[in-house]
C-alpha cells in the first residue's frame with residue numbers, strides 16, 4: 001500500500017484500506033469523517049460511495065478545511081470545527097442517522113512538520129500547538145499563566161512523564177525571568193528547558209517528546225472531546241452502522257477501548273430478581289476487532305507503528 005517514506009508537508013494516511021473496508025458497509029449511506037486531515041480516508045470513502053450518498057467531514061484546522069473545500073464533489077459536506085459538535089451538525093441536517101463514523105485521531109504530518117504551527121520540538125517556531133489557530137489559547141499564552149500544580153498534572157497525566165514536577169518547576173522559574181528574558185514563546189526554548197529538567201533519557205526519544213505531547217493534548221482538549229464524539233457517534237449510527245477509531249497513543253486508545261467494552265457488554269443481572277437474561281436489553285454495540293499496521297506499512301511510514309484501529313458495529317436501531 002505505502003511505497004515511499006513520508007515527505008515533509010504531506011500526510012501519509014495510516015491504515016487506509018483497512019479503515020475504509022471496515023467503515024463502508026453500504027454505498028448509499030451517510031458517513032462521517034471526524035478528522036479530514038489531508039483527506040486520505042475521505043477520498044477513499046467517496047470512491048466507494050454511490051451518487052446519492054454523503055460524507056460529512058470535520059477538521060479543526062483551517063488548512064485541512066482549505067484542502068477539503070478544493071474537492072469538487074457534491075456529496076462532500078465540509079465542517080470547520082471539532083468532531084465534538086457532531087450532534088449539533090447532524091441535528092442541523094435533519095437529525096439523520098449515519099452508516100459510519102471514522103476518527104483518525106491526533107495531529108497530521110503537515111501540522112507537525114510546519115515549524116510555524118509550533119507542534120514540533122525539532123524545529124524552532126512560535127509556541128502555538130493549536131489545531132485551530134483561529135480559536136482559543138496558544139501554548140505560549142497558556143504557559144504564561146498556568147499554575148504550577150495544573151502544569152504538573154497536565155505533563156504527568158497527558159505526557160506520562162516521570163519528571164513532570166521538575167519540568168513544571170523549570171517552566172515556572174523561566175516565567176519568573178520574563179522581565180529580563182522576555183516571555184517563553186519559542187518551541188526550541190521550551191525543548192531546551194525540558195531537556196535540562198529530564199534527568200534520564202529514554203532510548204531513541206527526544207526528552208521533550210512527552211511534554212510536547214502533554215501540552216498539545218491539553219491545548220486541543222483532545223482527551224475531553226473524544227468521549228463526547230464516541231457517545232454521539234453511537235447514538236447516531238443506524239443498525240449495522242460502523243464506528244472505526246484509529247488511535248496513536250495509549251491514553252486515547254484506553255478511552256476508546258473502555259467505551260466500546262462498556263457499550264458492548266450486557267447489563268449485569270441481579271439473580272434474585274425474576275428476570276430472564278433474554279428479557280434484558282441487548283447492548284447497543286458489538287466489537288468487531290482491533291487492527292494494527294502491517295510490517296510494510298510501518299517500514300514506509302513510522303507513524304503507523306503506534307496506530308491501533310478499533311472497529312465496532314451498532315447492533316440495535
Ligand SMILES: C[S@@+](CC[C@H](N)C(=O)[O-])C[C@H]1O[C@@H](n2cnc3c(N)ncnc32)[C@H](O)[C@@H]1O
Nearest residue numbers: 013035037038039040041059060061082083104
Ligand atoms: C491524523 S490526521 C487525519 C488524517 C486523515 N485521516 C488523512 O488521511 O489525511 C488528524 C486530523 O484531525 C484533526 N483533528 C484532531 N482532533 C480533532 C477534533 N476534535 N475535531 C476535528 N478535527 C480534529 C487534526 O486537525 C488533523 O487534521
